[in-house]
Amino acid sequence: MMNKEQIEFEKKLAGEKAAEFVKDGMTIGLGTGSTVYYAIMKIGEMVKQGLNISAVSSSNATSELSKSLNIPLTGIDDAEKINLNIDGADEVDKNLNGIKGGGGALLFEKIVAFKSETNIWIVDSGKLSGRPWKFPLPVEIIPFGSSSTLSRIREKNFMPELRKKEGKIFLTDSGNYIADIRMEENRDLEATDKELKMITGVVETGVFIDIADILIIGQDNGTKILKK
Numbered sequence: 590m591m592n593k594e595q596i597e598f599e600k601k602l603a604g605e606k607a608a609e610f611v612k613d614g615m616t617i618g619l620g621t622g623s624t625v626y627y628a629i630m631k632i633g634e635m636v637k638q639g640l641n642i643s644a645v646s647s648s649n650a651t652s653e654l655s656k657s658l659n660i661p662l663t664g665i666d667d668a669e670k671i672n673l674n675i676d677g678a679d680e681v682d683k684n685l686n687g688i689k690g691g692g693g694a695l696l697f698e699k700i701v702a703f704k705s706e707t708n709i710w711i712v713d714s715g716k717l718s719g720r721p722w723k724f725p726l727p728v729e730i731i732p733f734g735s736s737s738t739l740s741r742i743r744e745k746n747f748m749p750e751l752r753k754k755e756g757k758i759f760l761t762d763s764g765n766y767i768a769d770i771r772m773e774e775n776r777d778l779e780a781t782d783k784e785l786k787m788i789t790g791v792v793e794t795g796v797f798i799d800i801a802d803i804l805i806i807g808q809d810n811g812t813k814i815l816k817k
C-alpha cells in the first residue's frame with residue numbers, strides 16, 4: 590500500500606509526462622481530477638513560455654484552473670477536432686479499458702474523449718487492476734424520478750448508492766446525480782454498461798471501453814507507457 594506522498598509523486602510524474610505530448614498548434618482536451626491537475630499545471634507553464642494551443646475543458650473545475658493559468662479555452666462545439674485528450678481514470682486494466690467518474694465529470698469527459706483523435710490516460714500505479722473491478726462504478730442519473738431509477742437499477746441486481754458530498758446530494762456540472770454501483774465479483778464491464786444504459790433515467794456510466802490509446806503510469810522510478 591502506497592502512502593499519500595508516493596501517490597502524489599506518481600500522479601505528478603504521469604501528469605507531467607503527458608504534457609510532453611502536447612505540441613504547438615494543437616487543440617487539446619483536458620480531463621478532470623487530481624492527476625490531470627499536474628498535467629494542466631505543466632501545460633500552463635508551457636503556455637507561459639509561448640506554447641500556442643487551445644483547450645476544451647471537461648468540467649467547471651478544470652475550466653477554472655485552466656483560466657487561472659491563461660490556457661486558452663474553446664467550447665467543444667467550436668473546436669473542429671480535438672487532437673489530444675489527457676484524462677485520469679479510477680481503475681484501468683492492461684487492455685486500457687477502465688472506470689472513470691470518481692470526480693463526477695464522466696459525462697463531459699466521455700463526450701470530450703469521443704471527439705479526440707488520441708486519448709491519453711494518466712494514473713498512479715495503484716489504479717492498475719481490472720476484473721474483478723473494485724472501484725464502485727459511477728452512473729449519472731437525472732434527478733427527475735431518481736428514486737424510481739434507483740429502484741430499477743436495484744431490480745437488475747446492482748447495489749447503487751446515491752453520492753453525497755458534505756451531507757448533500759452530489760450534483761454533476763449538468764445538475765445530475767451520481768449513483769455509485771458496487772459490482773459483483775467478475776462482472777463484465779461492457780455488459781454492465783449496456784444493461785445500465787437501457788434504464789430510462791440513466792444518462793451515462795463511467796465505463797470507458799476502447800477509448801484510451803495511451804496509458805501513462807506513474808511509478809516510484811519514473812513512468813511506464815502502455816499503448817493500445
Ligand code: 5RP
Pocket residue numbers: 620621622623624625676677678679688689690691692693694695698
Ligand atoms: C473524474 C474522473 C477522474 O479522471 C478520475 O476520477 C480520476 O481522478 P483522480 O486523478 O483525481 O484520481 O473520471 O470524473
